[in-house]
Amino acid sequence: xxxxxxHAATTPMRPQAVAAMLPYLTEHFGNPSGAHAxxxxxxxxxxxxxxxxAAALGAQPGEIVFTGSGTEADNLAIHGRLRAAGPGRAVCSxxxxxxxxxxxxxxxGTVVAVGGDGVIDLEQLAATLDDDVVxxxxxxxxxxxxxxxxxxxxxxxxxxxxPNALVHTDAVQAAPxxxxxxxxxxxxxxxxxxxxxxxxxxxxxxxxxxxxSLVPIIEGGGQERDRRSGTHNVAGIVGMxxxxxxxxxxxxxxxxxxxxxxxxxxxxxxxxxxxxxxTGRRENKIAAACHLLFEGVESEALVLLLDDxxxxxxxxxxxxxxxxxxxxxxxxxGVDRSLARSGLRLSLGWSSTDDDVDLALKVVPEAVARxxx
Amino acid sequence: MSGGVDSSVAAAVLxxxxxxxxxxxxxxxGGESDSGCCSVADVDDAxxxxxQLGLVHHVFNFTDDFDSRVVDPYVDAHRQxxxxxxxxxxxxxxxxxRFLVRAMQLGFDAIATGHHARVASVDDRWRLCRGADPxxxxxxxxxxxxxxxxxxxxLPIGELTKPEVRHRAAALGLRTAAKPESQDVCFILGAxxxxxxxxxxxxxxxxxVMDAETGMAxxxxxxxELVTVGQRRGLGVGGGDVRYAISVDVGDRRVTVGRRGALxxxxxPLGSFAWVxxxxxxxxxxRAQTSAHGAxxxxxxxxxxxxxAAPVRRVAPxxxxxxxxxxxxxxxxxxxx
Numbered sequence: 001x002x003x004x005x006x007h008a009a010t011t012p013m014r015p016q017a018v019a020a021m022l023p024y025l026t027e028h029f030g031n032p033s034g035a036h037a038x039x040x041x042x043x044x045x046x047x048x049x050x051x052x053x054a055a056a057l058g059a060q061p062g063e064i065v066f067t068g069s070g071t072e073a074d075n076l077a078i079h080g081r082l083r084a085a086g087p088g089r090a091v092c093s094x095x096x097x098x099x100x101x102x103x104x105x106x107x108x109g110t111v112v113a114v115g116g117d118g119v120i121d122l123e124q125l126a127a128t129l130d131d132d133v134v135x136x137x138x139x140x141x142x143x144x145x146x147x148x149x150x151x152x153x154x155x156x157x158x159x160x161x162x163p164n165a166l167v168h169t170d171a172v173q174a175a176p177x178x179x180x181x182x183x184x185x186x187x188x189x190x191x192x193x194x195x196x197x198x199x200x201x202x203x204x205x206x207x208x209x210x211x212x213s214l215v216p217i218i219e220g221g222g223q224e225r226d227r228r229s230g231t232h233n234v235a236g237i238v239g240m241x242x243x244x245x246x247x248x249x250x251x252x253x254x255x256x257x258x259x260x261x262x263x264x265x266x267x268x269x270x271x272x273x274x275x276x277x278x279t280g281r282r283e284n285k286i287a288a289a290c291h292l293l294f295e296g297v298e299s300e301a302l303v304l305l306l307d308d309x310x311x312x313x314x315x316x317x318x319x320x321x322x323x324x325x326x327x328x329x330x331x332x333x334g335v336d337r338s339l340a341r342s343g344l345r346l347s348l349g350w351s352s353t354d355d356d357v358d359l360a361l362k363v364v365p366e367a368v369a370r371x372x373x
Numbered sequence: 374m375s376g377g378v379d380s381s382v383a384a385a386v387l388x389x390x391x392x393x394x395x396x397x398x399x400x401x402x403g404g405e406s407d408s409g410c411c412s413v414a415d416v417d418d419a420x421x422x423x424x425q426l427g428l429v430h431h432v433f434n435f436t437d438d439f440d441s442r443v444v445d446p447y448v449d450a451h452r453q454x455x456x457x458x459x460x461x462x463x464x465x466x467x468x469x470x471r472f473l474v475r476a477m478q479l480g481f482d483a484i485a486t487g488h489h490a491r492v493a494s495v496d497d498r499w500r501l502c503r504g505a506d507p508x509x510x511x512x513x514x515x516x517x518x519x520x521x522x523x524x525x526x527x528l529p530i531g532e533l534t535k536p537e538v539r540h541r542a543a544a545l546g547l548r549t550a551a552k553p554e555s556q557d558v559c560f561i562l563g564a565x566x567x568x569x570x571x572x573x574x575x576x577x578x579x580x581x582v583m584d585a586e587t588g589m590a591x592x593x594x595x596x597x598e599l600v601t602v603g604q605r606r607g608l609g610v611g612g613g614d615v616r617y618a619i620s621v622d623v624g625d626r627r628v629t630v631g632r633r634g635a636l637x638x639x640x641x642p643l644g645s646f647a648w649v650x651x652x653x654x655x656x657x658x659x660r661a662q663t664s665a666h667g668a669x670x671x672x673x674x675x676x677x678x679x680x681x682a683a684p685v686r687r688v689a690p691x692x693x694x695x696x697x698x699x700x701x702x703x704x705x706x707x708x709x710x
Contacts, residue, residue: 300475
């Protein structure tokens with residue numbers, strides 16, 4: 001039996017989501033764009049899902065664009081806005097997911113530094129903002145370290161210094177843990193991904209407030225009010241809504257329970273492993289995030305030993321070949337290159353238990369000791 | 374597992390012999406490549422073969438070490454007018470050091486590769502011998518391995534000929550059975566070549582081409598750093614007898630050329646020796662091989678190089694010379710010209 005502490009990569013599907021999806025994988029197979037009863041049934045399911053997702057994210061139903069992933073939602077926000085605005089520049093933080101970083105870099109945008117705690121440098125942000133900037137993207141929660149970004153302050157700076165810019169936030173890692181309706185209220189564009197909160201893989205959504213006009217990056221049949229073509233992933237969208245409903249309903253209890261587990265995990269690992277370093281400031285992280293550096297240990301080897309010991313953990317993002325890349329997030333936080341190769345991400349989720357933490361507390365110190373012999 | 378047929382069959386042979394095998398692919402080169410050892414398509418092949426064989430497969434990212442241990446020294450050697458063997462350095466520092474250490478950390482007893490060479494234990498000492506297929510023998514690129522590495526590595530392909538390897542792969546239905554062999558240096562694009570690769574990284578300088586017999590300047594080259602001893606094309610001295618580069622002086626920006634006979638030498642100085650077991654004694658008669666797939670020649674070990682039994686072509690500075698016993702089978706060690 002494997003203990004799973006890689007919920008930031010993906011989390012088990014919520015039973016409510018699976019149950020909600022099954023009819024749309026079987027008898028309710030219609031294409032929602034059609035004109036017959038089966039199509040209407042599918043259309044109604046998407047309409048209901050849109051209402052639910054909008055309510056959970058603090059948006060109007062017409063502001064929700066369903067996409068094929070969180071990455072697509074991020075790409076639509078950056079590229080769609082750049083295309084709609086005409087000449088203009090994108091700005092993002094240095095710790096963004098590549099779904100934001102690459103679109104910004106590939107369009108000659110500006111990347112703003114973060115401090116040692118992983119939080120965006122607001123002074124540097126303000127200094128780069130001007131009338132040319134048309135979109136500013138700062139993630140709500142970082143996917144590696146778990147740091148929460150001061151989105152309201154970012155939005156405030158954008159309104160003052162870049163009046164033509166929309167504020168986009170990648171809320172993919174935030175959605176399971178924070179009340180998006182509240183913390184992302186200042187953003188014009190908000191991206192989420194279903195599989196991070198117990199929905200299926202291959203479904204995302206972008207909130208696009210009224211003032212946010214976008215040129216689509218996928219053209220075709222004009223679905224999603226011409227903002228994202230392609231036949232709807234009906235089951236996936238239904239599953240996303242069901243998972244988000246369950247997440248919101250249980251959030252307060254889950255956050256409190258998981259925070260206690262995470263604190264025990266982190267505190268005891270810091271006690272058990274000499275020279276372990278906790279990354280970032282814990283009070284500024286989501287409840288599920290435990291990220292540690294083990295000087296002198298190669299995390300590529302560490303995760304394999306942990307896998308052998310029955311613990312699924314993560315050491316950063318992999319490239320196309322499957323090889324781990326040195327974390328651009330840690331490098332941006334000023335961690336040196338060799339120390340950045342020693343990171344371990346233990347990310348908890350809605351299904352995590354005390355037993356999971358117990359196993360991690362046994363096998364992580366053993367594996368680290370073996371690799372530092 | 375590079376994604377080639379040899380390492381695919383090596384994994385299958387060991388699995389079938391009852392070993393507890395895990396497949397691993399090293400990601401070595403972060404830049405562009407034709408296919409070499411590093412491309413995503415090759416990693417896909419390695420992973421698919423491992424899956425088919427029922428083996429766990431991992432990818433290790435050693436790009437930083439590959440840069441610092443293989444690519445940077447390769448570039449730096451060319452800057453000095455030397456011609457190194459990056460494959461030898463990769464085996465020395467990456468496969469049989471970095472990778473071996475990683476495997477030991479993870480609790481494995483040994484590593485295995487798909488090299489065509491044989492490791493044998495005789496009286497508790499380890500020997501490295503040529504592979505069973507003379508045409509595919511790769512003992513040259515392993516000639517710098519010592520007892521420590523040899524005691525912890527398996528080379529199951531060394532007992533097979535290349536046709537036998539392909540036959541085994543086909544019989545197992547492995548997708549790599551008919552895959553062409555990788556050629557040349559894995560981090561250099563065939564279409565752009567060595568000159569463009571080095572030109573991106575170091576300043577290339579024109580040089581005078583001097584005739585060894587007359588001492589006269591008879592031509593010029595655009596990039597002295599790209600000229601290798603023994604080279605005859607691209608020296609800008611067309612017409613008349615064929616001339617070969619017999620020495621390259623980067624500092625003085627001069628390439629000296631001569632006729633075929635001037636390329637031959639009776640002695641080759643060597644340094645940076647590595648020994649399979651005991652260092653060779655001065656005066657030892659042995660055979661030496663100066664390139665990966667060339668034939669060996671008889672020589673006497675002089676302590677700081679070789680005295681050849683009959684003149685051989687000059688060895689380009691930086692090249693590895695592999696030393697074999699008089700039977701031309703067991704590797705004694707290696708030196709660098």
